[in-house]
Amino acid sequence: MATERKTLLIVDDDNDILEVLSEYFLKQGYDVILAHDGDEAVQLLKYKAIDLVITDIRMPKMNGLSLLKHIRTQSNSLPVILMTGYELSRTELSCLSYQADAYITKPFTSEYLHNVIKRLITEGSQIEKRFISR
Numbered sequence: 843m844a845t846e847r848k849t850l851l852i853v854d855d856d857n858d859i860l861e862v863l864s865e866y867f868l869k870q871g872y873d874v875i876l877a878h879d880g881d882e883a884v885q886l887l888k889y890k891a892i893d894l895v896i897t898d899i900r901m902p903k904m905n906g907l908s909l910l911k912h913i914r915t916q917s918n919s920l921p922v923i924l925m926t927g928y929e930l931s932r933t934e935l936s937c938l939s940y941q942a943d944a945y946i947t948k949p950f951t952s953e954y955l956h957n958v959i960k961r962l963i964t965e966g967s968q969i970e971k972r973f974i975s976r
């Protein structure tokens with residue numbers, strides 16, 4: 843029996859990051875949907891079945907923390923990974939208070955992010971939410 847392809851929503855205002863992550867995860871067997879800011883992501887979430895969201899924190903229009911807050915008003919079970927180029931303890935605390943599933947700092951490898959995704963998707967329904975930080 844074939845396993846169902848999972849769909850990732852990747853949100854970042856940096857086109858290079860979107861391109862690299864999209865290419866990598868398509869090769870890994872995921873369906874990938876891209877958004878350039880939180881507003882665009884909110885619209886996509888209304889009409890697309892998404893299994894996991896990866897979002898940058900600092901973006902124009904709607905930032906990643908506001909997107910996370912919006913997602914949590916709709917679903918507590920949709921895994922969300924926040925990524926940022928800034929390592930700020932306030933940001934990490936905000937992520938925790940908004941119930942992010944993971945927080946990673948740039949730069950990171952696609953393989954590292956993939957391991958976090960696999961852990962959240964495969965273990966998510968079996969374990970209590972854990973905050974993963976790097």
